[in-house]
Amino acid sequence: MPEFEFLNYLKTLGLKITNQRKIIIEVLLKNHGRHLSLEQILSEAKKNNPKISLATVFRNINFLEKENLLTKMKLDDNKSYYELCLDFKGSKHTSTHHDHLICESCGIIIEFYNDEIEKLQKKIALDFNFKISRHKMELYGICGNCIKNGELK
Amino acid sequence: MPEFEFLNYLKTLGLKITNQRKIIIEVLLKNHGRHLSLEQILSEAKKNNPKISLATVFRNINFLEKENLLTKMKLDDNKSYYELCLDFKGSKHTSTHHDHLICESCGIIIEFYNDEIEKLQKKIALDFNFKISRHKMELYGICGNCIKNGELK
DNA sequence: TTTCTAATTGAAAATGATTTTCATTTGCAA
DNA sequence: TTGCAAATGAAAATCATTTTCAATTAGAAA
Numbered sequence A, B: 001m002p003e004f005e006f007l008n009y010l011k012t013l014g015l016k017i018t019n020q021r022k023i024i025i026e027v028l029l030k031n032h033g034r035h036l037s038l039e040q041i042l043s044e045a046k047k048n049n050p051k052i053s054l055a056t057v058f059r060n061i062n063f064l065e066k067e068n069l070l071t072k073m074k075l076d077d078n079k080s081y082y083e084l085c086l087d088f089k090g091s092k093h094t095s096t097h098h099d100h101l102i103c104e105s106c107g108i109i110i111e112f113y114n115d116e117i118e119k120l121q122k123k124i125a126l127d128f129n130f131k132i133s134r135h136k137m138e139l140y141g142i143c144g145n146c147i148k149n150g151e152l153k
Numbered sequence C: 001t002t003t004c005t006a007a008t009t010g011a012a013a014a015t016g017a018t019t020t021t022c023a024t025t026t027g028c029a030a
Numbered sequence D: 001t002t003g004c005a006a007a008t009g010a011a012a013a014t015c016a017t018t019t020t021c022a023a024t025t026a027g028a029a030a
Helices: A003-012 A019-030 A038-046 A054-066 A115-127 A144-148 B003-012 B019-030 B038-046 B054-066 B115-127 B144-148
Strands: A070-074 A080-084 A099-103 A109-112 A131-142 B070-074 B080-084 B099-103 B109-112 B131-142
Touching: A003 A019, A019 A038, A019 A054, A019 A080, A038 A054, A038 A080, A054 A070, A054 A080, A115 A131, A115 B115, A115 B131, A131 B115, B003 B019, B019 B038, B019 B054, B019 B080, B038 B054, B038 B080, B054 B070, B054 B080, B115 B131
Parallel strands: A099 A131, B099 B131
Antiparallel strands: A070 A080, A099 A109, A131 B131, B070 B080, B099 B109
């Protein structure tokens, strides 16, 4: 969770701690819980260092994803969104799966996990003699806030 | 279901029945139940008319989708797949929602519908005060056939 | 501290799946 | 037949990545 711990962890993976890398990690930690696109991460990062390029953000995000420190989700808007999936316990981290509610008005992405649904998925897989490796469930609609504010588009 | 009925229906929508259009419809009907990408539809169509262009396939598919005669699904491979969703009853058609099992070995897309899951989704939406307009559920893994054939990659 | 070198970066080009443009062709109503 | 809006093919444009390549830099070694 704290930045130095995160950076230390990256060091153990053989990475150099560059200014750009630090800024990107900062952005991710500051927005923990939110789902950001590459462009959003870039524009946040640019507030600290206007020279950071999209390619650098891409490469860093990509690396974190490979290390399972980030999850990527592709939404129907054709973009990918990234979310830190860390619970640092010493130098360990765990990632947890969740599904998503996606507001088509304000764009907020709400996570949830429902054990009954997971069980039903397993049952369905069994029925079809199918071995599931991962799944995706996205509920698109309008969030409570937008309903309240009359954003019914 | 029969092609002339389909084409007639398109006529009532103000479309001209071109050779290309006929071929594309043929391909879709012949592959009813399967999910095809634009490229797949194009390559099938080219067997009848090698001059058909991707743009034409795109525009026709796009139109059918707008008319709710086709459903489009974007998979994690970054491509869109299209499926006829018709049950012609006279000049009417109905579309039905389903979720998908996607084999990461052979690419087959198996449809299913589970009422319990749909109910749970509604319950979750309620919990979050969220108004769902549509949803997507995709279970990725290996299908029974590929397991049998040892495609465990 | 300075040197050295592999890792990292920025800019720009490449990719890949669509999507649009535009000049030409064609279905079909009159 | 003719006329013309609809449809088409080829090529260019988009858009979100992803890669290339030459220049820069972190940080280990001297």
